[in-house]
Amino acid sequence: MKTIDYRSDTLTEPTEAMRDAMRDAAVGDDQYGEDPTANQLEELAAQKLSKEAGLFTPSGMMANLAALMTHAQRGDSVILDDQQHIFTSEAGSVSSIAGLLPRLVQSENGVMDPGDVEFVMKNAYPPVTVVCSENTHNMSGGTVITPGELGALAEVVHSCGAKLHLDGARIFNAAVALDIDASEIAAEVDSVMFCLSKGLSAPVGSVLVGDADFISQARKVRKMLGGAMRQAGVLAAAGIVALDDMVDRLEEDHRNARRLAEGIVGLGVFEVDLDTVQTDMVNVDGASRGWSAERMVKELKALGILVNGRPPSRVRMVVNRHHSETDIDETLNRVASLM
Numbered sequence: 001m002k003t004i005d006y007r008s009d010t011l012t013e014p015t016e017a018m019r020d021a022m023r024d025a026a027v028g029d030d031q032y033g034e035d036p037t038a039n040q041l042e043e044l045a046a047q048k049l050s051k052e053a054g055l056f057t058p059s060g061m062m063a064n065l066a067a068l069m070t071h072a073q074r075g076d077s078v079i080l081d082d083q084q085h086i087f088t089s090e091a092g093s094v095s096s097i098a099g100l101l102p103r104l105v106q107s108e109n110g111v112m113d114p115g116d117v118e119f120v121m122k123n124a125y126p127p128v129t130v131v132c133s134e135n136t137h138n139m140s141g142g143t144v145i146t147p148g149e150l151g152a153l154a155e156v157v158h159s160c161g162a163k164l165h166l167d168g169a170r171i172f173n174a175a176v177a178l179d180i181d182a183s184e185i186a187a188e189v190d191s192v193m194f195c196l197s198k199g200l201s202a203p204v205g206s207v208l209v210g211d212a213d214f215i216s217q218a219r220k221v222r223k224m225l226g227g228a229m230r231q232a233g234v235l236a237a238a239g240i241v242a243l244d245d246m247v248d249r250l251e252e253d254h255r256n257a258r259r260l261a262e263g264i265v266g267l268g269v270f271e272v273d274l275d276t277v278q279t280d281m282v283n284v285d286g287a288s289r290g291w292s293a294e295r296m297v298k299e300l301k302a303l304g305i306l307v308n309g310r311p312p313s314r315v316r317m318v319v320n321r322h323h324s325e326t327d328i329d330e331t332l333n334r335v336a337s338l339m
């Protein structure tokens with residue numbers, strides 16, 4: 001029985017074009033600013049998001065951390081929603097390394113109420129110098145935040161003298177879902193981190209973009225974090241292919257995620273909030289069946305379907321380019337056997 005693995009879009013493997021580009025990449029020492037391919041990737045990323053400059057990092061977590069440490073000083077407060085990856089899944093680096101005090105607000109599928117944010121900003125001590133948003137919003141099932149919603153948040157953040165950073169690990173999924181250019185989303189925020197290594201299929205890396213001064217300071221922070229690289233062009237080459245060739249096809253992942261979600265709802269075995277199925281993720285809930293997340297992971301694994309648990313009762317399924325419509329239908333057949 002073929003294993004169908006929906007644990008993450010990070011499982012995507014580099015394409016043949018990426019492997020060719022990596023082998024042929026022109027390289028130099030990136031710490032001397034002499035890697036032409038890394039420089040090209042940073043310029044391309046900045047251009048795609050209409051920002052002045054970019055910084056290639058080994059991971060999205062490092063890019064988020066570098067952004068926070070550049071926008072804020074140790075001892076400042078940072079506003080996050082309580083389901084954001086930076087808070088839930090980055091090993092506490094926001095506090096233990098950046099030295100920031102998280103001020104948590106609730107969000108509705110990743111959208112924070114600007115009034116709630118303003119209240120915290122006006123009353124918090126130490127002062128809030130940076131606010132983070134996440135688009136798409138992973139914990140909510142890959143939900144999309146519109147430029148209008150981000151713009152309303154940016155207005156209160158800026159009026160209180162703080163900066164708005166976007167964890168845009170999947171900003172291109174958001175842009176494809178909204179059928180807009182990713183730069184329209186980026187225009188509302190001061191800095192954006194996005195991942196090359198998720199649905200875009202590059203093996204390693206993220207890019208942080210923002211204005212030239214910010215990126216120049218973030219470059220120093222990346223070095224403080226041990227993230228400065230040498231012949232980084234070998235990795236950046238795959239990133240360039242990811243940006244050039246892999247963005248538009250995300251639509252196919254979104255279509256397959258929808259097919260999977262509607263199929264599961266149709267079977268009536270588990271519940272899915274179809275309103276949240278906007279990109280490549282499907283959060284499946286076993287509560288109506290009395291199943292815990294742990295049990296769902298186990299029972300689905302026995303059917304050759306791998307998923308990540310979202311306790312207490314949900315699992316996350318992420319569709320990526322290695323899944324065909326046939327895989328989706330095969331998944332539904334196997335889930336049907338639980339009826």
Ligand SMILES: Cc1ncc(COP(=O)(O)O)c(C=O)c1O
Pocket residue numbers: 010058059060061062085086134138167169170195197205206
């Ligand atoms: C929303 C979000 N932000 C940041 C990251 C971190 O990216 P990386 O795994 O490259 O550090 C992830 C990874 O899954 C993510 O989902």
